[in-house]
Amino acid sequence: xxxxxxxxxxxxxxxxxxxxxxxxxxxxxxxxxxxxxxxxxxxxxxxxxxxxxxxxxxxxxxxxxxxxxxxxxxxxxxxxxxxxxxxxxxxxxxxxxxxxxxxxxxxxxxxxxxxxxxxxxxxxxxxxxxxxxxxxxxxxxxxxxxxxxxxxxxxxxxxxxxxxx
Amino acid sequence: xxxxxxxxxxxxxxxxxxxxxxxxxxxxxxxxxxxxxxxxxxxxxxxxxxxxxxxxxxxxxxxxxxxxxxxxxxxxxxxxxxxxxxxxxxxxxxxxxxxxxxxxxxxxxxxxxxxxxxxxxxxxxxxxxxxxxxxxxxxxxxxxxxxxxxxxxxxxxxxxxxxxx
Numbered sequence: 001x002x003x004x005x006x007x008x009x010x011x012x013x014x015x016x017x018x019x020x021x022x023x024x025x026x027x028x029x030x031x032x033x034x035x036x037x038x039x040x041x042x043x044x045x046x047x048x049x050x051x052x053x054x055x056x057x058x059x060x061x062x063x064x065x066x067x068x069x070x071x072x073x074x075x076x077x078x079x080x081x082x083x084x085x086x087x088x089x090x091x092x093x094x095x096x097x098x099x100x101x102x103x104x105x106x107x108x109x110x111x112x113x114x115x116x117x118x119x120x121x122x123x124x125x126x127x128x129x130x131x132x133x134x135x136x137x138x139x140x141x142x143x144x145x146x147x148x149x150x151x152x153x154x155x156x157x158x159x160x161x162x163x164x165x
Numbered sequence: 166x167x168x169x170x171x172x173x174x175x176x177x178x179x180x181x182x183x184x185x186x187x188x189x190x191x192x193x194x195x196x197x198x199x200x201x202x203x204x205x206x207x208x209x210x211x212x213x214x215x216x217x218x219x220x221x222x223x224x225x226x227x228x229x230x231x232x233x234x235x236x237x238x239x240x241x242x243x244x245x246x247x248x249x250x251x252x253x254x255x256x257x258x259x260x261x262x263x264x265x266x267x268x269x270x271x272x273x274x275x276x277x278x279x280x281x282x283x284x285x286x287x288x289x290x291x292x293x294x295x296x297x298x299x300x301x302x303x304x305x306x307x308x309x310x311x312x313x314x315x316x317x318x319x320x321x322x323x324x325x326x327x328x329x330x
Contacts (some may be wrong), residue, residue: 003173003174003287004171004172004173004174005171005172005173005174005224005287006169006170006171006172007169007170007172007258007260008168008169008170008257008258008263008319009168009169009170010257010258021263024298040212040248041234041248041257043234043235043247044234044247044248044249044250045236045247045249045250046234046235046246046247046250047246047247047250047306047308048247048249048250049298049309050250050305050307050308050311051250051305051308052301052304052305052307053234053301053304055259055262057258057262059170067209068208069206069209069211070208070211080211081211081212082208082209082210082211082212082213083206083209084206084209084210084213084290084291084293085209085210085211085212085213085215085216085293086212086293087292087293087295087309089292092173092175092206092290093172093173093222093289093290095172095176095178095289095290097220097222097262097292099298099299099301107231111265120234122168124170124258125256125257125258125260126249126262126306127249127262128249128250128251128252129254129301129304130252130304130306130307130309131304131305131306132306133189133264134264134299134304135300135301135302135304136217136218136264136294136299136300137300137301137302138217139217139218139294139295139296139300140215140216140217140218140296141295141296141297142212142213142215142216142217142293142295143212143215143216144295145215146215154282
């Protein structure tokens with residue numbers, strides 16, 4: 001019964017990350033983050049610039065291991081969590097999702113805040129992030145909150161911000 | 166240069182919607198909303214129940230028209246907006262994304278608040294929705310806010326809530 005579906009590349013994500021990338025978007029990371037749509041889709045960017053945030057959906061194309069149902073997040077390797085309770089990129093479908101700030105659109109390029117993907121990652125979709133529909137004030141941290149230790153420290157990990165301790 | 170990628174069904178989304186579905190999730194809609202994973206992925210649901218919200222990613226399998234780069238949203242048909250500035254399901258890649266409340270997990274079934282998809286929609290992925298990472302307090306409404314008229318009325322449309330005016 002396992003049906004298969006074909007998706008196509010509609011653009012490319014350019015980032016400064018060639019050899020390593022953060023686990024999550026780093027809002028103020030240095031360097032240029034740019035999504036470049038293929039010419040035939042550029043007209044579809046009209047009005048997108050009115051949004052402060054967007055969803056970026058992409059194909060995770062540089063995986064080096066196979067999918068497991070129990071993950072050990074890289075920033076807390078002694079913890080076992082179900083794959084679907086993690087944001088691990090190694091999933092049955094290597095489908096990446098990031099929420100980023102939209103800075104400006106120039107032609108077929110969208111300039112954004114830091115994106116947590118390698119340079120040249122294939123783009124699958126862009127959607128507007130709409131207040132109320134997507135921003136849930138009563139969201140929680142799930143199992144992350146239950147981990148012992150410094151919450152501020154955990155947040156640095158969640159946000160993907162490099163830090164020395 | 167257009168690369169193609171194959172994704173596979175990992176489960177099915179059961180909803181009360183067989184002939185029509187709302188444009189967006191209706192939080193308190195009647196009926197049962199249940200995501201059923203295929204047996205081989207059930208173990209990956211461990212710890213997911215600690216999250217209040219989840220992202221549901223799915224293949225939009227009941228489209229009846231072709232993709233256009235300028236959309237006319239069904240609830241405001243006189244408005245022209247770029248496809249990527251809309252949440253139209255008719256996109257280059259028919260990849261659906263919904264944020265819903267997780268109610269409970271029983272075996273390989275996730276019970277949720279209202280999901281805006283037809284019954285038997287193929288599931289592609291589940292991700293935890295994590296406060297701070299995904300909930301952006303300063304998000305906006307983009308072009309929707311610029312439309313003339315009653316903002317409360319617009320919000321009913323955005324939230325997909327049926328209403329009589």
